[in-house]
Amino acid sequence: MEIKKMLFVTEFEELWFDALQSLMDLRKAGLNHVVFLHVIERDKVAMRRGTGYLKSEEVKLKEIANVRFIEWAESLFEKGMECGAYIVVGNLLPRILEVSKEEGVDLIVTGRHKMPKLKSLYADSSTIELLRKTVIPVLVHKYIISSGKINDKPFKRPLLATDWSSPCERAVDLLIALQGVVEKAAVVHVLSEKDIKGLSKMDIQRLHRENRKKLDELCDTLEGEGIDASSHLHIGDTFEQIERTAMEHDASMIIAGTSGKGTWKSRWLGSVSQRLAESSELPTLLVPSKDKDHK
Amino acid sequence: MRKKVLIVDDDPDVIMFITSLLESGNYKMIVAKNGEEAMAKVKEDKPDLVILDILMPKESGIRMYRGLKTTEYLKNIPVFIYSGISKRTFLRSQATLAEFGGEAVPEPEAYIEKPGEPEDILDTVRELLYQGSSSS
Numbered sequence: 001m002e003i004k005k006m007l008f009v010t011e012f013e014e015l016w017f018d019a020l021q022s023l024m025d026l027r028k029a030g031l032n033h034v035v036f037l038h039v040i041e042r043d044k045v046a047m048r049r050g051t052g053y054l055k056s057e058e059v060k061l062k063e064i065a066n067v068r069f070i071e072w073a074e075s076l077f078e079k080g081m082e083c084g085a086y087i088v089v090g091n092l093l094p095r096i097l098e099v100s101k102e103e104g105v106d107l108i109v110t111g112r113h114k115m116p117k118l119k120s121l122y123a124d125s126s127t128i129e130l131l132r133k134t135v136i137p138v139l140v141h142k143y144i145i146s147s148g149k150i151n152d153k154p155f156k157r158p159l160l161a162t163d164w165s166s167p168c169e170r171a172v173d174l175l176i177a178l179q180g181v182v183e184k185a186a187v188v189h190v191l192s193e194k195d196i197k198g199l200s201k202m203d204i205q206r207l208h209r210e211n212r213k214k215l216d217e218l219c220d221t222l223e224g225e226g227i228d229a230s231s232h233l234h235i236g237d238t239f240e241q242i243e244r245t246a247m248e249h250d251a252s253m254i255i256a257g258t259s260g261k262g263t264w265k266s267r268w269l270g271s272v273s274q275r276l277a278e279s280s281e282l283p284t285l286l287v288p289s290k291d292k293d294h295k
Numbered sequence: 296m297r298k299k300v301l302i303v304d305d306d307p308d309v310i311m312f313i314t315s316l317l318e319s320g321n322y323k324m325i326v327a328k329n330g331e332e333a334m335a336k337v338k339e340d341k342p343d344l345v346i347l348d349i350l351m352p353k354e355s356g357i358r359m360y361r362g363l364k365t366t367e368y369l370k371n372i373p374v375f376i377y378s379g380i381s382k383r384t385f386l387r388s389q390a391t392l393a394e395f396g397g398e399a400v401p402e403p404e405a406y407i408e409k410p411g412e413p414e415d416i417l418d419t420v421r422e423l424l425y426q427g428s429s430s431s
Contacts, residue, residue, distance in 0.1 A: 035352070066379065067379075069350065070350060070379045070380060073349075073350045073380065074380055074381065074384040077349075077355075077357055077380065077384055077385075077387075077388035078384055078387045078388055078391060079391065080388060080391035080392050080394075080395055082354075082355055082357070082358055083350065083355055084329075084350065084351060084352045084353060084354075084355060085350050085351075085352070086352055099352075102352070102353075103352065103353065
């Protein structure tokens with residue numbers, strides 16, 4: 001699993017050129033092609049009573065994006081990188097899917113798209129919806145964290161959260177592909193209260209030991225690939241424990257596999273992936289399942 | 296025989312602008328939306344001139360230009376770069392690629408940064424198509 005080509009989706013709000021620059025460490029892991037995508041939401045240029053379709057507004061917005069992309073592209077071209085750009089009118093999610101398929105990218109980078117709680121009851125966040133429809137890993141990049149601190153080396157100290165699922169195995173492969181960029185990794189597995197419900201003390205200890213062993217084996221695998229790694233096993237709320245471990249490890253990013261499946265319950269409470277993408281201060285690299293109906 | 300001009304740009308407005316400019320010249324115009332498509336058309340149609348943008352989807356003009364100028368039977372096709380990317384950046388990027396193990400490529404035959412004046416574009420096209428022979 002390599003990251004050679006990256007789709008950088010920007011609304012020019014959260015993800016600016018500095019945020020893109022912070023990802024250039026990926027060149028050490030083989031990145032050589034960046035594709036920019038700016039989607040002008042249809043309602044910005046839609047038909048209005050008395051004015052009709054705002055063609056001049058579309059031209060203006062496209063030109064503003066074009067000027068920015070030219071400046072960004074010049075910087076990347078001069079480093080010997082390949083670069084492309086799309087500026088399109090439409091709905092964000094279908095456009096991301098179209099361009100990622102057209103270009104055959106290995107990674108999609110987006111900002112976080114928070115939704116009002118009420119809307120999230122009947123519609124998934126675009127990130128979760130994207131993960132449901134793509135097999136491509138999605139990085140929800142957070143360059144400026146809320147305390148005003150800048151995360152300019154997101155791949156330096158990743159925390160891999162695993163539940164031993166097949167998307168998590170893909171996440172491990174991705175972490176291994178980042179070998180030239182990662183300084184030190186941590187891996188965490190969280191046993192939820194549901195996992196231990198009704199188990200005896202002995203059974204809990206057995207479960208703990210089994211997972212500890214798997215974590216150690218995973219660390220051995222990573223170290224065999226040249227990545228220094230530490231393991232962490234916790235019991236509790238998955239999101240909270242991942243966040244806590246990230247803080248203890250001084251993590252620069254969270255990597256997790258995700259099935260992309262959302263239940264009504266998870267929609268109400270927020271799935272772990274969704275909570276990481278929307279609420280964690282750290283960039284979140286979510287790796288979806290390899291098998292999808294919609295590619 | 297009509298001269299063939301390949302226009303490579305992902306912006307339909309630019310394609311329309313250039314094709315309407317060149318209409319009076321009785322050229323056969325071929326259009327491609329990115330470097331990848333353009334390279335296929337170069338091989339198929341053997342144009343007399345390529346008007347090339349740089350920042351495009353799929354494959355940039357920088358890569359396409361390298362492909363053209365490092366292919367023996369294509370390298371003599373004149374290339375007129377018409378792009379928002381500055382000439383300085385273009386030359387520096389080619390130098391960087393050469394430095395990292397790529398072949399050195401010559402400067403393009405013409406370079407105009409967008410937006411170009413219609414007269415300058417027309418003069419450049421005529422000059423490149425009829426250099427060394429009498430203009431029609």
